[in-house]
Amino acid sequence: MLDSLKNILISSSGPIENFSKIKINSEDICENDIFLALKGEKDDGHNYIDRAIQKGAKGIISTQKTILSKKITHFYVNNGLLALQSLAKDWRAQFKALEVIGITGSVGKTTTKQISEKILATSYNVISSKKNYNNEIGLPLTILNIDKKTEIAILEMGMYQRGDIKLLTEISSPNIGAVINIEPVHIERVRTKKNIFLAKQELINGLSKNGTAIINNDDQLVRKMKKSFGGECITFGIEKKSTIYASNIIDKGLNGFSFNLYINNINLKEINIKQPGIHLLQCFLAAIAIGYKKQIEIPKIKKAIEKFELQERLQIIKLQNKITIIDDTYNASPSSMIGALRLLNNNTNYKIAILGDMQELGSLSEKLHKQVAQVAQECTDEIICLGDKSEIIYNEYRKKSSNKSTHFKIKKDLLDYLKTTKFQNTSILIKGSRFLKMEEIVQQLKKESIGDKYD
Numbered sequence: 001m002l003d004s005l006k007n008i009l010i011s012s013s014g015p016i017e018n019f020s021k022i023k024i025n026s027e028d029i030c031e032n033d034i035f036l037a038l039k040g041e042k043d044d045g046h047n048y049i050d051r052a053i054q055k056g057a058k059g060i061i062s063t064q065k066t067i068l069s070k071k072i073t074h075f076y077v078n079n080g081l082l083a084l085q086s087l088a089k090d091w092r093a094q095f096k097a098l099e100v101i102g103i104t105g106s107v108g109k110t111t112t113k114q115i116s117e118k119i120l121a122t123s124y125n126v127i128s129s130k131k132n133y134n135n136e137i138g139l140p141l142t143i144l145n146i147d148k149k150t151e152i153a154i155l156e157m158g159m160y161q162r163g164d165i166k167l168l169t170e171i172s173s174p175n176i177g178a179v180i181n182i183e184p185v186h187i188e189r190v191r192t193k194k195n196i197f198l199a200k201q202e203l204i205n206g207l208s209k210n211g212t213a214i215i216n217n218d219d220q221l222v223r224k225m226k227k228s229f230g231g232e233c234i235t236f237g238i239e240k241k242s243t244i245y246a247s248n249i250i251d252k253g254l255n256g257f258s259f260n261l262y263i264n265n266i267n268l269k270e271i272n273i274k275q276p277g278i279h280l281l282q283c284f285l286a287a288i289a290i291g292y293k294k295q296i297e298i299p300k301i302k303k304a305i306e307k308f309e310l311q312e313r314l315q316i317i318k319l320q321n322k323i324t325i326i327d328d329t330y331n332a333s334p335s336s337m338i339g340a341l342r343l344l345n346n347n348t349n350y351k352i353a354i355l356g357d358m359q360e361l362g363s364l365s366e367k368l369h370k371q372v373a374q375v376a377q378e379c380t381d382e383i384i385c386l387g388d389k390s391e392i393i394y395n396e397y398r399k400k401s402s403n404k405s406t407h408f409k410i411k412k413d414l415l416d417y418l419k420t421t422k423f424q425n426t427s428i429l430i431k432g433s434r435f436l437k438m439e440e441i442v443q444q445l446k447k448e449s450i451g452d453k454y455d
Helices: 045-054 080-093 109-120 138-143 164-172 193-205 278-293 298-306 334-344 362-379 390-400 411-419 439-449
Strands: 009-013 034-036 059-062 073-077 099-104 126-128 152-156 176-179 212-216 232-237 244-251 257-263 266-273 315-319 323-327 350-356 382-386 404-408 426-431
Touching: 034 045, 034 080, 045 059, 059 080, 073 080, 080 138, 080 164, 099 109, 099 164, 099 193, 109 126, 109 152, 109 278, 109 298, 138 152, 138 164, 152 164, 164 193, 176 193, 176 278, 212 278, 232 278, 244 278, 257 278, 257 298, 266 278, 266 298, 278 298, 278 334, 315 439, 323 334, 323 439, 334 350, 334 362, 334 426, 350 362, 350 390, 362 390, 382 390, 382 411, 390 404, 404 411, 411 439, 426 439
Parallel strands: 034 059, 059 073, 099 152, 099 176, 126 152, 176 212, 212 232, 232 244, 323 426, 350 382, 350 426, 382 404
Antiparallel strands: 009 073, 244 257, 257 266, 315 323
8 A cells, every 4th residue: 555655645654454445435434444534625534534433444544644543544645636546546457357348428328337237247246336436536436346356347437628537547447448429518618529529539548458449330429439549449339330230229118119139230139128218229239339348148138138227317207197207317418308308209198398407518508408499399298497598498499389388497486386286197207407406306296296106
């Protein structure tokens, strides 16, 4: 450990022992762990050092000189985040046989990670990023959970700006890199789609010498990454020149979708996915490509993906009075918003979409919110909009549709409206950006309007 910290270590004291794990949340501490006190925007880990020791921590890493018991090992460093990243990088380097799979893209990273884990776990000992631990803190924490039994680590890689994914590859040394798509998500920060391309390409550039790139052949920008990569490329999509592609695609709405799977132009199986959302097809194909690279047998892949259900995203909730809630509240981008709206197609119920703002779209915001409105006109009988930017959806919808439409600036007003509204024979989609906490609307619908009893 001292070697990992040598460039940032100011001093150390206490016994040098073999510790269990490094953790940044004092409530997660177990006996013999090290507590790393990170200072964040809202809280400071140094305030929880005593609590961590009470929970059993035997080591502390901090950027403040702290008086501790002689029984506690203390590493006093000049940068807590660099300490975490250095420890993770050196820990990963110890596992020469370990394969690291990096997954990035504008949307669908977490879904692809979850499906890939289901497939690979049929034949390997696998760990993956928990929740969306996809940044400069979450990825190192995931790596530090690797042990001798781990054969594959699946790491989601997100970005705030150019250079972020490069850093993550330097820490994790990925062998396989999958790029799902490039869309104008976060364009407000990085300004151009080209910059998003360059940021995502950092994963491919950061692959090990004999690495493999998993490339979406349907995405024109992602496809360009093949030209600059000298290693093995496995492509996926509905484009028939892809290594892995889908044809005869049938959208079954809330009952999922099906397709014929081709690998190297050989029709292998009809795949029946019960998870709703035809827009998730690219995630399934990317995960199949990863499984193919790792030589998972096709029957195992088929079984794993046909049983797959998303965790914490796109939940279908059946309630009394023939009410169906489509809870897709985790986040919203233009493509995922449109994909979610199309789930309402072929639905005999009265169809309502409760839509919130989409964030960080920069100069494209008005155009992309209008595109969502156009799809909403085709797929809904009514819309309810929440937030400032969603007023664009509301106004565009009203121009071309006589269907009922409502707009609320403040969530409390929307929740009050729902308290007085009763629904029957209705399918309700709820979706918006994370900052709006649209899940509170789902809770309100269940609690006030239709109760919390399932059919």
